[in-house]
Amino acid sequence: MAEQHVIDVVDEQTEVLDDRTPAADREPTVIVDDVHIVYRVYGASGSRNTPTAAFSRIVRRRTSPAIREVHAVRGVSFVAHKGEAIGIVGSNGSGKSTLLRAIAGLLPPRSGTVYTNGQPSLLGVNAALMNDLTGERNVVLGCLAMGMTPAQVKQHYQQIIDFSGINERGEFSTLPMRTYSSGMAARLRFSIAAAKSHDVLLIDEALATGDASFQKRSQERVRQLRGQAGTVFVVSHQNRTIRDMCERTLWLEAGVLRMDGPTEPVMAAYEEFSRNRRR
Numbered sequence: 001m002a003e004q005h006v007i008d009v010v011d012e013q014t015e016v017l018d019d020r021t022p023a024a025d026r027e028p029t030v031i032v033d034d035v036h037i038v039y040r041v042y043g044a045s046g047s048r049n050t051p052t053a054a055f056s057r058i059v060r061r062r063t064s065p066a067i068r069e070v071h072a073v074r075g076v077s078f079v080a081h082k083g084e085a086i087g088i089v090g091s092n093g094s095g096k097s098t099l100l101r102a103i104a105g106l107l108p109p110r111s112g113t114v115y116t117n118g119q120p121s122l123l124g125v126n127a128a129l130m131n132d133l134t135g136e137r138n139v140v141l142g143c144l145a146m147g148m149t150p151a152q153v154k155q156h157y158q159q160i161i162d163f164s165g166i167n168e169r170g171e172f173s174t175l176p177m178r179t180y181s182s183g184m185a186a187r188l189r190f191s192i193a194a195a196k197s198h199d200v201l202l203i204d205e206a207l208a209t210g211d212a213s214f215q216k217r218s219q220e221r222v223r224q225l226r227g228q229a230g231t232v233f234v235v236s237h238q239n240r241t242i243r244d245m246c247e248r249t250l251w252l253e254a255g256v257l258r259m260d261g262p263t264e265p266v267m268a269a270y271e272e273f274s275r276n277r278r279r
């Protein structure tokens with residue numbers, strides 16, 4: 001039977017395409033309800049940085065530090081369910097990373113609420129790695145920080161080192177992390193985070209790091225994590241990654257959720273938007 005989309009415009013800004021089983025049959029893991037995120041940048045004056053402007057500030061006795069606000073996420077709402085892999089796409093600066101950090105509980109919304117069922121883990125941030133420690137010690141540290149017992153760390157240790165591939169060109173696991181390339185460090189972080197199944201796993205461009213074989217391994221691992229009942233969010237500029245891994249996609253533009261639905265129609269609309277913008 002041909003795929004049927006029920007198009008429902010929930011507000012003036014977001015187009016929701018829904019061809020999935022009724023929401024009542026699926027367990028919600030993340031509810032984002034009308035979330036607004038505003039960054040406050042201190043000392044960023046809006047005026048020009050010229051001698052005249054400085055003199056005028058002195059004459060007017062303006063002593064308070066200038067604060068500028070960046071409204072990065074504007075009224076975003078959606079519900080994610082168990083077993084879903086959700087892509088987040090959008091132009092540079094559209095608010096994708098900000099939204100992930102808000103879901104992870106790292107950024108408080110100015111208004112609106114994020115509800116999560118289980119512990120969200122933002123890949124890379126949760127692995128509390130230290131540059132002066134060796135890769136080996138960091139694996140232990142990262143695993144303990146994720147709540148593994150020493151016995152579980154021992155059990156996963158070799159698998160994490162092998163998965164990261166950091167020893168492929170020498171015994172890098174015995175060297176301090178500061179000697180690693182940024183790609184190697186990112187691979188190790190991914191491998192540590194992926195050793196545990198997560199209730200909600202948030203991946204920000206991490207899959208773009210590493211060579212083709214690491215990317216293949218990591219995509220496979222994300223599929224497994226998804227199978228273990230968690231919800232996975234993937235932010236990526238690589239449209240192929242989103243198409244390969246996610247059956248649902250959110251498209252953000254200038255902080256606004258433009259579209260939410262099955263990956264193919266959302267990606268088609270996003271790609272058309274990007275093409276028109278380039279012209």
Ligand SMILES: Nc1ncnc2c1ncn2[C@@H]1O[C@H](COP(=O)(O)OP(=O)(O)OP(=O)(O)O)[C@@H](O)[C@H]1O
Binds near residue numbers: 072
């Ligand atoms: N720490 C910060 N302080 C102030 N403004 C910020 C901060 N981080 C991000 N922003 C601003 O918030 C907006 C959204 O940024 P964000 O990094 O979430 O976008 P993005 O979609 O992930 O971008 P990209 O695709 O380039 O990674 C941008 O205008 C950015 O300049």
